[in-house]
Amino acid sequence: MVATCVVRSDGLVLLTRRAATKTFPFAWEIPGGSVLAGETGAQAAVREVREETGLVIDGEALTRVGRGPLPTAFLDVYVAAVPGRPRLVLDPAEVDDAAWVSWAEVEAQRAAGGMPAPWVGSFAPLWPELTRVVAEVACRG
Numbered sequence: 001m002v003a004t005c006v007v008r009s010d011g012l013v014l015l016t017r018r019a020a021t022k023t024f025p026f027a028w029e030i031p032g033g034s035v036l037a038g039e040t041g042a043q044a045a046v047r048e049v050r051e052e053t054g055l056v057i058d059g060e061a062l063t064r065v066g067r068g069p070l071p072t073a074f075l076d077v078y079v080a081a082v083p084g085r086p087r088l089v090l091d092p093a094e095v096d097d098a099a100w101v102s103w104a105e106v107e108a109q110r111a112a113g114g115m116p117a118p119w120v121g122s123f124a125p126l127w128p129e130l131t132r133v134v135a136e137v138a139c140r141g
Helices: 041-053 103-111 117-140
Strands: 002-008 013-018 062-069 074-082 095-101
Touching (some): 013 041, 041 062, 103 117
Antiparallel strands (some): 002 013, 062 074
16 A cells, blocks of 8 residues: 655645545545555555546655555555646545645644544554655755
């Protein structure tokens, strides 16, 4: 599994809300999904963001934060910077809504239990490093 924290040049972070037909419907999350056979984690991160949001991310621009445990797999977490205010084209089978929010809002959503529980657990050991990398990427923007 992969998750990619997309950071705009103004420092806002992309959250997506899961479609009604998915597990954990209407939960907010950082875009992500499964790694397909033959893909690297970075390739999966680029593909999943494109499939869910329409954003095309340069794989060279990804920063790998680390790996967190899931009950039956692992979650590789990345951060990607995107210039300007890109237009989103959401896949309705995957994503119900999306929002560009501050990192404080991401943390509040996580603390309030608004994100899928398995992902929250996977992110827990990586959260300090993810916070640092997001701040670093936001400063470059």
